[in-house]
Amino acid sequence: MSDLEQMYQQVILDHAKQRHGHGLAVLDGPAVGESHQINTTCGDEITLRVGLDGDTLASVTWEGQGCSISQASASVLAELLDGASLRTADETMEAFKALMHNRGVPLDDEREDLLDDATAFVGVGKYPARIKCALLGWVALRDAIARATVGTEGSDHE
Amino acid sequence: MSDLEQMYQQVILDHAKQRHGHGLAVLDGPAVGESHQINTTCGDEITLRVGLDGDTLASVTWEGQGCSISQASASVLAELLDGASLRTADETMEAFKALMHNRGVPLDDEREDLLDDATAFVGVGKYPARIKCALLGWVALRDAIARATVGTEGSDHE
Amino acid sequence: MTPTLTDVRREFPILGRTVRNGKPLTYLDSGATSQRPQRVLDAMAEFERAHNGAVARGAHLLAEEATEAFEGARASVARLVGAREDREIVWTENATAAINLVANGIGNASAGIGGAASARYRIGPGDSIVVTQTEHHANLVPWQQLAARTGAELRWIEVDELGRMRLEQLETKVDSSTKVLAFTHASNVTGIITDVAPLVKRAQQVGAFTVLDACQSVPHIPVDLGALGVDFAAFSSHKMLGPTGIGALWGRAELLDALPPSVFGGGAVMTVALEETTWHQAPTRFEAGSQPVVQAVGMGAAAEYLMEIGMANVAAHERRLAQILREGAAALPGVRLLGPVGEPTLNDVLGLAAVVVDGVHAHDVGQVLDDHGVAVRVGHHCNQPLHRHFGVPSSTRASAHIYTTEDEAALFVEVLGTVRKFFGVSS
Amino acid sequence: MTPTLTDVRREFPILGRTVRNGKPLTYLDSGATSQRPQRVLDAMAEFERAHNGAVARGAHLLAEEATEAFEGARASVARLVGAREDREIVWTENATAAINLVANGIGNASAGIGGAASARYRIGPGDSIVVTQTEHHANLVPWQQLAARTGAELRWIEVDELGRMRLEQLETKVDSSTKVLAFTHASNVTGIITDVAPLVKRAQQVGAFTVLDACQSVPHIPVDLGALGVDFAAFSSHKMLGPTGIGALWGRAELLDALPPSVFGGGAVMTVALEETTWHQAPTRFEAGSQPVVQAVGMGAAAEYLMEIGMANVAAHERRLAQILREGAAALPGVRLLGPVGEPTLNDVLGLAAVVVDGVHAHDVGQVLDDHGVAVRVGHHCNQPLHRHFGVPSSTRASAHIYTTEDEAALFVEVLGTVRKFFGVSS
Ligand SMILES: Cc1ncc(COP(=O)(O)O)c(C=O)c1O
Numbered sequence A, B: 001m002s003d004l005e006q007m008y009q010q011v012i013l014d015h016a017k018q019r020h021g022h023g024l025a026v027l028d029g030p031a032v033g034e035s036h037q038i039n040t041t042c043g044d045e046i047t048l049r050v051g052l053d054g055d056t057l058a059s060v061t062w063e064g065q066g067c068s069i070s071q072a073s074a075s076v077l078a079e080l081l082d083g084a085s086l087r088t089a090d091e092t093m094e095a096f097k098a099l100m101h102n103r104g105v106p107l108d109d110e111r112e113d114l115l116d117d118a119t120a121f122v123g124v125g126k127y128p129a130r131i132k133c134a135l136l137g138w139v140a141l142r143d144a145i146a147r148a149t150v151g152t153e154g155s156d157h158e
Numbered sequence C, D: 001m002t003p004t005l006t007d008v009r010r011e012f013p014i015l016g017r018t019v020r021n022g023k024p025l026t027y028l029d030s031g032a033t034s035q036r037p038q039r040v041l042d043a044m045a046e047f048e049r050a051h052n053g054a055v056a057r058g059a060h061l062l063a064e065e066a067t068e069a070f071e072g073a074r075a076s077v078a079r080l081v082g083a084r085e086d087r088e089i090v091w092t093e094n095a096t097a098a099i100n101l102v103a104n105g106i107g108n109a110s111a112g113i114g115g116a117a118s119a120r121y122r123i124g125p126g127d128s129i130v131v132t133q134t135e136h137h138a139n140l141v142p143w144q145q146l147a148a149r150t151g152a153e154l155r156w157i158e159v160d161e162l163g164r165m166r167l168e169q170l171e172t173k174v175d176s177s178t179k180v181l182a183f184t185h186a187s188n189v190t191g192i193i194t195d196v197a198p199l200v201k202r203a204q205q206v207g208a209f210t211v212l213d214a215c216q217s218v219p220h221i222p223v224d225l226g227a228l229g230v231d232f233a234a235f236s237s238h239k240m241l242g243p244t245g246i247g248a249l250w251g252r253a254e255l256l257d258a259l260p261p262s263v264f265g266g267g268a269v270m271t272v273a274l275e276e277t278t279w280h281q282a283p284t285r286f287e288a289g290s291q292p293v294v295q296a297v298g299m300g301a302a303a304e305y306l307m308e309i310g311m312a313n314v315a316a317h318e319r320r321l322a323q324i325l326r327e328g329a330a331a332l333p334g335v336r337l338l339g340p341v342g343e344p345t346l347n348d349v350l351g352l353a354a355v356v357v358d359g360v361h362a363h364d365v366g367q368v369l370d371d372h373g374v375a376v377r378v379g380h381h382c383n384q385p386l387h388r389h390f391g392v393p394s395s396t397r398a399s400a401h402i403y404t405t406e407d408e409a410a411l412f413v414e415v416l417g418t419v420r421k422f423f424g425v426s427s
């Protein structure tokens, strides 16, 4: 498998086409947060919205446009974390970031388990310029959770 | 004679101390021109004033402060050209400029005759940074004559 | 070209390197930044090794030698672009800084800085600034901001479906309110080379200053700024085989002398008291602080090299590459070329091709090319309004220079043809 | 120093050259511009030979490598000066541009650019900007112009007969109207190192921003900008063993993020429509256009080299040279040293000496030194107000760096002692 094929694994190409959680859910209430992120290298954008139910991510939806890596990453994220606890979300985010900075080498089993389909992004770590693409949705997620947690619905990030 | 001694010939050191034409003459009338020049490398300044009587430089005086090269050059200029015809002044200016750009080599006899004491500046041509010093008074002279010729007394050059 | 392409390529050590999977480098990103020939690197190294000193400031030998090298470089660049006097060349950090120098100078003049001498530059409410829809951000945002700062109106000349300026709009968009007409000499997206004459003519009719973005023209085609009739022009060293860290503003001497500076400091000022300051003439008034000296030496060496090869030869070489890139890309199924294609316009286009692959994002296209060693640029190339006009967020751009071979151009087309299959996009 | 002086000197090829009359070069003009060690030149050459590509713009391998080198250099410079985050370092053309970036940003904020986020920077009539009488033009003229542009008042803290800031004036000159206090960290004429604390304290009392000219401190003494408590600081690569063509602005991240840019173009903007534009965070918002990439690589390598030697060692070395230069010059008949001399202040002074020779113009002094291979700076060193304060139009300055030997400092003093005789000035 070439580096390129390792980056664009089938599971990524599939997620890029069948995007989970795509289309923003209409949510209400104080425990809703939204974040808009732009990758300025290519103009890719993602808007991600979460709704919290106590310590649970009750809803994770997003919309956006961009490269297969950014779209697939947001899709995997939504699939993994919709319904997860905030703590799991946190750990998964950390593991995904670690994966990105691991230069193409898989993580330990524990974190691999946590990441599930997201382990397919391992090859991205060999392409520093693409790490931003893969992280775009995750950055939006962290920001959206922070906004939901303080109980203010931020519409944009300035 | 070292390059340094060639640049600072005795005649130059003498002129730098006994400055001819130093002190602006009070002149009146339309055929008076004055020019103020600054060498920004060192802050040296010269103000030079001419009075024309028809085609004759009836008065050349100046004041200023600066290095021995700029002061001596203005002094030699005043000594040489006070009372000279505009045509001689022109030719002498041209010869002096040529001397400056001759990289330390004397000019032909005809122009050497014209330059007289000013030939002592031959060594300056080896020091490109000092050519500006030596030319400061001459630039002021050309400008002052131009101002006198158009019959307007310019007080400063902006 | 007088030197063979093999000779030329030997001058560029980086072209010999291998990249991903040991593939040879196919560098098709010269529109973003060019590579530098050994002689440019050598000129800079020699300066560092033997002549480095403060320019125009010392009485010592190194300072003299450095000043001579610095001003000699200015003369080389002046000759390349047809400046009438060397002092019409002002060193800047890059082309962006050069354009900002003009815009901020006009802004300062409008705020009263520079006194009576700069009154000709004053603009305000009721005045207009005109740009075009094909401008790089560097020749758009400074004018937007100047409009915001002064209350002048920003207008733009639109482009047609191929990205060509609609010159018929000159009559209506440029009128007696217009103080500045800013436009590109060559587009970094479509590659279209602007016919400057009608724009200059219209600007002169209404008494507007013209500002030419010559970033993509100076490195690739013969340019005689003095003859073009424009008032100011900006270009960058790093796109014309010179180092990063320097660019140039060209302007008519008498216009430069009247423009107030907008960056203030040592060197630019004649006398400084705590209360007030008087400026030098151009170019010194704009060259505040220690200058990019070794970069000027490099840019001068690059200008000399381009003149040695001959800009007409450079242009002819790149025209052949344009044909391979553009016709090749346009002929691929599911690939859209931004800008014109085909014989009639090939003389008016740079050696570049920006393409959009149906169903595949530019970043992914670029990645496949990269995997074959082909270095291209992906994104909007700092030209969002034009991409928006074409209805796409981004594109993939291959761009050539004197060292680009026809085989390299053909490889771009070949790999481009495999992209949709790789991503499983039905054709 | 950990490496011996001989080791250090071997790193600087230019120090081996001969100048006038075959004399060895005695380079004492480092205050104007320093020389660069081979490793800095090599780092840049290696980048050009193998990694040059457009930064933060391409998807290809060269672009990745170039971006990594560029951001790695930022991290090195950040570490040298005690930045809390790498992004607190903004690349600029030189230190002059860095100071202008702050002044013009405040000017733009005052004109309404940057909206609510930049409101904290607005100044106008009734406000004041305070500088000192010992500022280089680069830290004076931008503030003069900002005052002219906004209607704010420019005040200055005077210096005493030795050129020391009269800190007692802080109470009266800096008051509730004061929005900016700009001052130098070390004087390029007297060499005096500023005691920053009382200035910062007073500025914080009245809520003024502090802008530090760190041009002469960063290359010569340990500097921890984060700890000093200032808000912004400017310095230049070419004075700290790095290349020309680049400098840096350091600023507290949250302050940089609120300051509007004043140079506009590609890279700095998030989205551009023809009508309006949104900016990036710092540092990107200030880095419009193609960046001085290879220069950043060189400046980063210089920062690494200085850290390897250790800034405390650099300072100790230069302190010894200060003593030789200053005490030696001050002891000569008919020679006046500008600034302090003697044991009590030697810890607070850079390794430089600016002198005035009675009856001999600085340019002539410099020429005699040059004839002995001693390269110094003559003139007002872009510091006219201070020279005026000392009652002289110009001076002759010898300035050292890590590669300067005690013998070189002594040679300066020795030749200086012959100058009056050469020009026949009675003693
Ligand atoms: C104290 C001081 N401030 C500012 C500057 C300006 O630095 P630059 O010329 O690199 O912009 C200098 C050097 O010339 C300096 O010595």
Ligand SMILES: Cc1ncc(COP(=O)(O)O)c(C=O)c1O
Binding pocket: C031, C032, C094, C095, C096, C097, C136, C138, C139, C184, C186, C187, C188, C213, C215, C216, C236, C247, C382, D266, D288, D289, D290, D291
């Ligand atoms: C057409 C055009 N204008 C302006 C620029 C800006 O040049 P620089 O980034 O060198 O300032 C570029 C290059 O990026 C360009 O292609």
